[in-house]
Amino acid sequence: MKTLFVIYDSECGFCCRCRQWLAQQPAYLDLRFFQRNSPEVVCRFPGIEKLLRLDELLVVSDEGAVYRGAHAWVMCLYALREYREWASKLAHPSLLPFAWRAYELFSENRREFSRWMKLLPEEEIAKKIRQHSPPPVCSNERKP
Amino acid sequence: MITHTVWTYIGYLVISVALTIWVARTLHKNGRIFLVDSFLGNEKLADSVNHLLVVGFYLINIGYVTLALKYGDRPSDLQQVLETLSTKIGFVLLVLGVMHFFNLYVFSKMRRRALLRGQPPPVIPQAHLGQPVVAS
Numbered sequence: 001m002k003t004l005f006v007i008y009d010s011e012c013g014f015c016c017r018c019r020q021w022l023a024q025q026p027a028y029l030d031l032r033f034f035q036r037n038s039p040e041v042v043c044r045f046p047g048i049e050k051l052l053r054l055d056e057l058l059v060v061s062d063e064g065a066v067y068r069g070a071h072a073w074v075m076c077l078y079a080l081r082e083y084r085e086w087a088s089k090l091a092h093p094s095l096l097p098f099a100w101r102a103y104e105l106f107s108e109n110r111r112e113f114s115r116w117m118k119l120l121p122e123e124e125i126a127k128k129i130r131q132h133s134p135p136p137v138c139s140n141e142r143k144p
Numbered sequence: 145m146i147t148h149t150v151w152t153y154i155g156y157l158v159i160s161v162a163l164t165i166w167v168a169r170t171l172h173k174n175g176r177i178f179l180v181d182s183f184l185g186n187e188k189l190a191d192s193v194n195h196l197l198v199v200g201f202y203l204i205n206i207g208y209v210t211l212a213l214k215y216g217d218r219p220s221d222l223q224q225v226l227e228t229l230s231t232k233i234g235f236v237l238l239v240l241g242v243m244h245f246f247n248l249y250v251f252s253k254m255r256r257r258a259l260l261r262g263q264p265p266p267v268i269p270q271a272h273l274g275q276p277v278v279a280s
Binding site: 001002003005028030032044045046047048051060061062063064065066067068071074075078084085087088090091096 | 256260261263265266267268269270271272273274275276277278279
């Protein structure tokens with residue numbers, strides 16, 4: 001296993017922040033991120049449509065293995081140098097049910113949580129930047 | 145004339161430095177196998193790190209021994225010489241012990257990290273796409 005593909009909800013601000021954080025961490029595996037509503041996901045991962053309907057975080061390995069929910073969280077931690085040990089601890093049979101409960105609780109309320117934390121999704125941030133950016137300088141306005 | 149204090153200092157320096165050398169050599173000899181394992185069999189790198197660790201060990205311990213030389217009572221008879229020497233060497237032994245366990249902690253941490261690198265995924269997949277995914 002060399003690459004993990006993380007399919008996340010780009011409409012959830014907290015998920016976008018987690019994606020940024022994951023991308024910045026030193027990792028053992030190459031992490032690639034895909035927005036769940038992107039048409040590229042269905043093309044790249046044939047047969048994933050049914051799993052996309054579950055509205056969960058998905059992680060796909062380059063071997064084609066699919067992890068969802070708390071298992072996907074654990075796999076994201078497994079990819080990181082500093083957190084692989086945590087992934088092993090979290091995957092222990094005595095802790096994994098708690099991880100699942102925490103995941104479900106958070107996942108059901110992720111939009112409200114993002115609003116409460118004032119974390120905007122990537123598209124809204126891009127929209128805001130576009131609104132506040134100055135108009136482009138036209139080349140024909142330059143003085144000769 | 146050499147006073148009791150000077151004899152104490154000489155004894156302290158000789159015993160402390162000898163103890164430091166003994167612990168450092170033990171660490172150097174027995175720590176190597178840990179390091180070779182931690183660096184996935186890269187013996188050159190393991191030897192280099194081992195040497196650097198021993199240099200750090202010597203610097204800290206001999207630094208402490210020389211700094212602590214003048215602290216303590218000034219003995220005026222043989223009984224006080226032995227008491228002062230014992231106290232001072234006791235402190236050196238404690239410092240050596242702390243440093244030794246710190247080194248063991250570093251070795252074991254490096255080894256654990258190396259083992260983590262080759263660890264298989266901790267959870268089993270819940271589904272399979274039936275074909276590998278091309279990472280382009």
